[in-house]
Amino acid sequence: MNPLMKQGTLTHAAILGVFCLGFGIFLGLTELATRDAIAARAMEDRQNSLGQVIPASLHDNNPVIDNLTMQDAEGQNITIYRARKAGQVTGVAYEIHGSGYAGHMKFMLGVDAEGRVLGVRALSHKETPGLGDKIEIKKGDWILQFAGLSLGNPPAEKWKVKKDGGQFDQFTGATITPRGTVTAIRHGLEFFAANQAQLLEVH
Amino acid sequence: MIGGEATKSGPFAHSTNTVQQTMFTVILALSPATLFNLYLFGWPSIFLFGVTIGACVIAEAICLALAGRPVTHTLSDGSAILTGWLLAMTLPPWAPWWIGVLGAVFAIPLAKQAFGGLGQNLFNPAMVARVALLVSFPVVMTAWIAPHPLFSASAPGLADSIAITFGGQVPDGVTAATALGYVKTELSRGIPVFQSLVEYGRGTNLTYTPDLMDLATGYKPGSLGETSAILILIGGLFLMRRRIITWHIPVTVLGTLFLMGTLFNLLDPARFAPGLFHVISGATFLGAFFIATDYVTSPVSEKGQLIFGIGVGLLTWVIRTFAGYPEGMAFAVLLMNSLTPIIDQYTRPRLFGRTRKGEPLPLKGKA
Amino acid sequence: MLTAVGSLTAMGVALGGMLGVAARLLAVEEDPLELELQAMLPGSQCGQCGFVGCAQAAVALAKGEASVTLCPPGGKAVAEQLAKRLGVTVDLGDQAPRLPVYAVIDEELCIGCTRCVKECSVDGIIGASKLMHTIVAEVCHGCSKCAQVCPTDAIRMVEIPLTLAAWHWPKPASTHTH
Amino acid sequence: MATTDYGRIIRDGLWDNNGVLAMLLGMCPTMAMTTSATNGLGMGLATAVVMAASNFMVAAFRNYITREVRIPVYILIVAANVTFVDLTMNAWMHELYKVLGLFIPLIVSNCLPLARLESFASKEPILPSLMDGIFMGLGFTFALTLIGAGREILGSGTLFADASLLLGPAFKFMELRIMPADMGVLMMILPPGGFLVTGLVVVGKRLLDIRAGKGIQMAGAHSV
Amino acid sequence: MKLFPIRGGIHPEYRKELSGERAIEALPLPSRLYIPLQQHIGAPAEILVSAGDLVKKGQVIARRQGPISAHHHASTSGRVVEVTEIPAPHPSGLPQPTIVIEPDGKDEWAALPEPIADPFAVAPEVIEERVAESGIVGMGGATFPAAVKLHLGIQYRIDTLLINGAECEPYLTCDDRLMREHAEAIVDGARIMAHTLGAPRIVVGIEENKPQALAAITVAANPFPNIEVAALPVKYPMGSERHLTLAITGLETPARKLTADLGVVVHNVATARAVHQAVRLGRPLIARVVTVSGGAMREPKNIEAPIGARVSDLIDFCGGFSQRPERIIQGGPMMGTPLPNLEVPVVKGTSGILALTADEINERPADPCIRCGACVNICACGLTPVELAAHIRHDDLEGAAKLGLSDCVSCGSCSWVCPSHIPLVHYFNYAKGALNARDREQRKTERTKTLVEANAARQERLAAQRAAARKPKAAPAANEVQA
Amino acid sequence: MQEYILLMVGAALVNNVILARFLGLCSFMGVTTRIDTAIGMGLATTFVITVSSMANWGVEHYLLVPYGLGYLRTVTFILVIASAVQFTEMTVRKVSPPLFQMLGIYLPLITTNCAVLGVALLLVEGKMTFIAATLFAFASSLGYSLVMVIFAGLRERLALAEVPRLFAGPPIGFIVASLLALAFLGFSGISTT
């Protein structure tokens, strides 16, 4: 073929290649420099969210590291973070899921060894700002009312929003979000009840 | 003109139709339903009605003045009044005054005058306002109340009414769900549609229960424009008689909604409401006869109007059935408004002597 | 780190190579726009546009250095054609319409110098040396070059009168006032 | 350009030829990241950094880049800078990073940086290019903050909420509440509000320009 | 008779009762007659007389020029006063060459061609020639030279001659009166034309709102089995050639084709009568029936007026105005044109003179279009006037052309029906004219270009010759280099 | 099957790329003055988004994840996209010149269309299977094309409206987009899982 063409092709390849090489190194170095910080941030994020649902007084370990993977009722993998004090499992935390008005909602649920809610926090959701987003701790303390409750308290038929005859307030004009949240927590507690032995087992 | 060059070509005969007459005929057609509903919901609804129309007219006047166009002449075409009227008919009757004012701001400057005024807008101003309000204030905009007819024992007095409209103090225990809203919320917690329909009719879990007779006459919660389907229908037929609107849009909207409803209801009555229910509830009639038919934002050709009507019916059903909102008419109208230019382009009549593609017709068999 | 640099570089080389090939295979010849534009201009090379001739005018147009309304002989029709080809919009409404003109020779003044004959690019002037010249009105496209060279100022540019056939209704006044 | 008119570059970037308000480029982050003034500010600043760095690099290397590969190289440069910003923000400005999320990577295909590389940095020397990057970026930041402020005030009744997360605790004073909670026009922080407020801000710019006797420029019929 | 529906259409206020019951009256000979050289579509006629000449009634004073043109005749005997330019009966009011005749009052006929005793025995060419010599043009509005249309029988196989008695325009009653009073002449003229065209079948189409005319024509046509009378539904623009053809034959004329391509030729009733007079009596077209009507006219009438009589003569004959007219127009209110003044003459195409009051016109300032779609639904040509007008308003004439501007017959229905009173037809007239002007300019530019090229080529040739002449020896050298 | 349908409806209507996710807005505002152009741009973008998303899925799953190179995601994705665009341009030119006539001019614009990168990143975020990812990408781009065409239709009519000078051009475009987004909110709440 035309030699000029080959040369042109090579030139272009070389130019782009050199730039890629250069920026590859540049980015590699950046990554190296930030790797630890980013890992630390990720750990902090986890700890933060766990810290909100498992009081620090309950453990002397790092629950983020002390985790195990189990299958929930639907066969999905879930990661269980365990709080231990003096080797005893004092509480566990895991992600629970619910469906709200605008789709999927993710919470972190903390449960103590007796099956009482230690705390719940919304991790991610797409609920409408100003309406459904009151499940966030930032927007209101609605989510705090679950602390201390368990499957028997209130009784199963009261684990509903008021509109459905249960005991939990819905927000004005937005029933779907609280309903989804309450259901998700109830399912979370049922999971605990079903797997209590395994969850609290000490290795 | 006698003498000199003529400045205006023919024709030198014109029909007596005018824009003004058209608009006021529509208003006339809306009046029976409006009066009945103002009676049904009493003073607060009358206040809101007045505030909404007044705000629309004032907004229009301000915009015209700013644009340097003749204010009184253009105002007198009646379109701003009609927009305000229709908007007021879609609001919860006891909504606070600022809902009407804000609605006017959405409807007139934003949805109409920014486009150049009457005839230029791409979206139905009243529906833009309604949807913007619904999205922005879902709580206020879904607070329906049970009927409190004027002069009846339950009707709020004048002072209370002023407090309701201008103070936003709606007393407890007067709100009531509309049938569409009730069915939708119940469905979201797993109650089958047929059951909640029966419950709605019987009034289980409800503060207010309309009986069948009430449903038919319009003695039920809802907006001014949705309670009395019969009076709206009469108004719509009057418009058809006066040749302001044609059958194409209303019939296709109602027909599609009915067909979709019936079909899916047969497939799964627990999940899907019956066709007749879709047709008689919500803003179906108002939408089919008065809103989807808005000239400005619907296709001009009859074929286009058929497509438009089918689209409105279909989307209304889809939104009512699957989406988050109990009522989909307003969204459906806006969505189809957005398709109107394209529908218009593809449904132009065939030119005389030409094929659909615009080529001259072939000569058949003649030399 | 090494994988990162390696894979990125590899991709870069591959992509660069591909682009190089593409550049060769897909090379486009010279822009034929100028020729196309030139074809639209009247071709009378009269220079009224301020360029040496139509070809230069076309070059300027293609570069976007000249307005599509540059050519008076071409008038509105050419301006619109150019605008369409170049995808620009012109507000011809604002442009004062240049009434079409044609040249007339004042028989009294003409000395038959034949200078105008040589100027006329459409052979619109008839007449032999030393004799009176006349202009074929239908052919004249109003460039006025002849008028410029006439030593006795015998040539006037006259507006083409409006005829019944050419008259048409004016545009109605707009209904909107803004 | 024999002598560089830095005043011109600054005026163009901040106002006259503002990337968002006049050129209508970079619309995606403009819409997506302006639910509050703080978000707009953060996104704007991140973009400004990327733009300044990319403009600088392209101007520095412009003589070594052939025509055929210029787009990939430009994109590569922008992408590398974005990744750099992404990593460093993740590491050291984590709170903001969580807010800006998906849109940091999208700076890569934000049309504005690329447009400036094409039309400015590839032709001009290093210093003017750097200036252009900085001021186009700041203009972008300005526009985003303005739109964000409009949407935030109308939509949630606050202004610069959470600014301290972005700028540090010292900036707590900026966080204002304009209207009582629950008075906001929700629509404004939803997608329609993004388009609406942007449109109104462009109208506002036109009004100011008209008042300044500049007339309306009909920009933005095309992109890139 | 089975009729076919046409799309759209309107029902304006007809007001035919104003003049419908007034029998045709002849106009007293006016003091001057103004005969323009161009009263028809095509090239203007060539003038044959000059100031001072004495002319006789029916004498040819201007001769057709080119294939599409028409003779003009003196409408009475008298003296040619001058040949001058006076405003044409045209909205522009532009002056036009006109022969001015001062009648001598004797109304003396010139030597007329012999009547053709049995027109059905002669060759079509003979009739065509006679029609051409008689200066007959279509009297239904288009003023297309009738002889040219009769010639269509040679090129096409014509199976139907449609006689257009629809008279769908409001006010006008001239065709109605003609049909009532001269049914036999019309039927005879139609038969002659059918013979000329070789058309076996004749259909006379008359709108149902003219029962007497229908009856009269039916009686007159009774002896002839090949003539049918169609009672047409009352709907404007039923009289339009193509729509009439569709309504009666069910055939839709393709765009840019003639009805003759479908084997149909359409002629107006007045044209048929003129043909009858030319063939049977040898008389040229020197007068026509004009409806003078309108709310501002004191005494509406149907007047048989000599060509060249001034509009003011006719108005005076009707007793002048009863109130100040808002507009005086020529033709019907839907398709007619405003007159520049009252001194313009009646020409061969003048079917009506209407003095209309403001109430009748009911014109209002235009409001913005509310997209009601009425114009789209009533346009008999399937156009979307609302869109066309929007394109034209934004100076996008090509856009309008693409939407079918050229297919608009300017019937005026859309303007009539528009609730916003948008001057739609005015927009279309403007756009059609502007597009034509643009075409003309374009053609001129093209021609200039070819001329320039020819000139350049010649210059080059000359230069080459000169060069060759100057140094004859250099030439072979150059050749060698090339070789 | 049903989950795929829901996924597609969600991607095309509920979370429309343009109106809900705010991606590809520059082309949305820029190349929608005529319906034909919008159709062309829609087709070209649909093709590129689908192809490059498939490729990027591969890159993610066989390069970035196994080798822990997540931080190079942006760079590699954009390179893949640029090559997909170039590749598309070349193949289309080779295989179908008429199609190239139609789409060719849009291709360079697509490299800098956020929607392409945005959809690829969304796929990664959503941890989808290859089939789901492909369908998602395809449906997203269909949603993109739909809105492009609708908007172009609206703007064609807008071009004939008497928009006040102050609003003419981009501002009214934004307002129309706003109202269109408002209308599309009607789909919100359609459950897509």
Ligand SMILES: Cc1cc2nc3c(=O)[nH]c(=O)nc-3n(C[C@H](O)[C@H](O)[C@H](O)COP(=O)(O)O)c2cc1C
């Ligand atoms: C724009 C908009 C956003 C909404 N967002 C939510 C939400 O985030 N959470 C919720 O539960 N309902 C939401 N809704 C749903 C309505 O408020 C719905 O009517 C309500 O949830 C029904 O419950 P109610 O019985 O409290 O009225 C929203 C509605 C609209 C119009």
Ligand SMILES: Cc1cc2nc3c(=O)[nH]c(=O)nc-3n(C[C@H](O)[C@H](O)[C@H](O)COP(=O)(O)O)c2cc1C
């Ligand atoms: C050979 C021939 C060519 C004709 N060409 C045209 C023509 O180009 N345009 C036209 O309007 N009429 C033309 N006519 C006349 C039409 O047949 C018809 O009489 C005329 O259009 C008037 O019809 P209208 O009043 O319905 O428009 C032609 C007639 C003949 C015989």
Ligand SMILES: Cc1cc2nc3c(=O)[nH]c(=O)nc-3n(C[C@H](O)[C@H](O)[C@H](O)COP(=O)(O)O)c2cc1C
């Ligand atoms: C809208 C419209 C309406 C017309 N109405 C009539 C009519 O009522 N009577 C008539 O004779 N011609 C009418 N014409 C003219 C016919 O199309 C056609 O030119 C004529 O009948 C041919 O006959 P002529 O050549 O003898 O004039 C109308 C034309 C148009 C475009």
Ligand SMILES: Cc1cc2nc3c(=O)[nH]c(=O)nc-3n(C[C@H](O)[C@H](O)[C@H](O)CO)c2cc1C
């Ligand atoms: C039959 C009919 C229906 C109308 N419906 C509406 C409507 O739904 N909403 C509205 O704002 N205006 C409506 N109008 C009034 C008018 O068309 C409206 O103000 C324009 O959309 C503003 O340009 C209607 C008018 C008519 C004639």
Ligand code: SF4
């Ligand atoms: S003015 Fe027109 S015709 Fe004359 S040289 Fe310039 S382009 Fe050519």
Ligand code: SF4
């Ligand atoms: S103006 Fe003179 S030189 Fe020009 S075309 Fe006319 S006659 Fe020829």
Ligand code: SF4
């Ligand atoms: S009739 Fe008039 S108002 Fe109605 S659509 Fe046509 S132009 Fe518009």
Ligand code: SF4
């Ligand atoms: S004037 Fe033209 S556009 Fe109007 S109705 Fe008649 S044919 Fe149709």
Ligand code: FES
């Ligand atoms: S910023 Fe998203 S396409 Fe331009």
